[in-house]
Amino acid sequence: MSxxxxxxxxxxxxxxxxxALLNKxxxxxxxxxxxxxxxxxxxxxxxxxGQVPVVETYSTAENKIPFLIIDSNRIVEFIDQEYFGVxxxxxxxxxxxxxxxxxxxxxxxxxxxxxxxxxxxxxxxETGRDAKLKLIEGLTRFTRAMSQSxxxxxxxxxxxxxxxxFPFAYRINLLLKHYxxxxxxxxxKEWVRYQRWYQANLTSLEFKQTQLTFDNxxxxxxxxxxxxxxxxxxxxxxxxx
Numbered sequence: 001m002s003x004x005x006x007x008x009x010x011x012x013x014x015x016x017x018x019x020a021l022l023n024k025x026x027x028x029x030x031x032x033x034x035x036x037x038x039x040x041x042x043x044x045x046x047x048x049x050g051q052v053p054v055v056e057t058y059s060t061a062e063n064k065i066p067f068l069i070i071d072s073n074r075i076v077e078f079i080d081q082e083y084f085g086v087x088x089x090x091x092x093x094x095x096x097x098x099x100x101x102x103x104x105x106x107x108x109x110x111x112x113x114x115x116x117x118x119x120x121x122x123x124x125x126e127t128g129r130d131a132k133l134k135l136i137e138g139l140t141r142f143t144r145a146m147s148q149s150x151x152x153x154x155x156x157x158x159x160x161x162x163x164x165x166f167p168f169a170y171r172i173n174l175l176l177k178h179y180x181x182x183x184x185x186x187x188x189k190e191w192v193r194y195q196r197w198y199q200a201n202l203t204s205l206e207f208k209q210t211q212l213t214f215d216n217x218x219x220x221x222x223x224x225x226x227x228x229x230x231x232x233x234x235x236x237x238x239x240x241x
Contacts, residue, residue, distance in 0.1 A: 003029070003055060004028065004029045004056040005030050005053060006046070006054040007032065007033065008033055008034065010220070011035075012171055016072040016075070016076055017053040017072055017079070019163045019166075019207060020075065020076040020206075022209050023158065023206050024083040026079075026086070051070070054068060055075050056069075057069070073164060076089060077090065080160065089159050100159065103164070107168070110138040110141070111135065111142065116228065117131035118135055118176060118182070119179060119180065122179075132182070142165065143194045151199075151200035152201070158200075158201065162197075169198060171221065171225075172184070173198070174218060174222065175228075
């Protein structure tokens with residue numbers, strides 16, 4: 001099966017799909033896209049969304065009509081199902097799989113929007129102050145649900161829940177420290193566990209390989225997110241589902 005990944009180097013949503021493909025160790029073609037250029041070709045590839053990531057694949061070698069998958073979480077799920085025998089990002093046990101999906105949805109609704117709101121507003125207004133509190137609350141609840149024995153969310157292996165949050169956790173650590181002078185707590189049981197989880201993902205091959213595009217990735221990310229820190233950037237990322 002031929003797979004193409006349309007991505008943007010700075011995008012945490014696209015990084016989810018990239019990490020999932022690397023986890024499965026499958027061959028794929030990477031295409032760097034500027035999703036802000038809404039060309040007719042790009043809108044067709046992205047099914048009108050104009051957003052990365054997009055995975056393009058074909059059901060058979062003979063089939064010349066591409067199958068286009070959008071939405072980062074749906075892409076991760078597709079990759080896991082298509083290459084399930086390689087490794088497992090979702091559990092085969094229905095109840096555990098449902099729990100994984102619950103926390104993936106939790107990341108999307110209770111953590112990601114508040115990260116962007118805090119980055120955009122700081123603590124200079126009520127929206128920013130509320131976002132800071134909600135972000136800490138969301139990360140605390142997420143951490144309390146982690147495995148108490150393994151390094152990752154569900155145990156000793158990275159899974160879809162880890163991939164759903166870590167690209168954002170990395171930016172929370174990097175960007176909020178730089179632009180908002182904000183550092184997550186390190187004391188008490190929850191935050192010690194969070195830091196163990198953070199380091200496990202930071203040193204995972206899946207994440208490290210996505211950081212090789214540029215030698216100065218941290219500096220480039222800080223520069224890219226400057227408009228967000230000034231209240232600009234995309235608005236849809238701040239919306240709570």
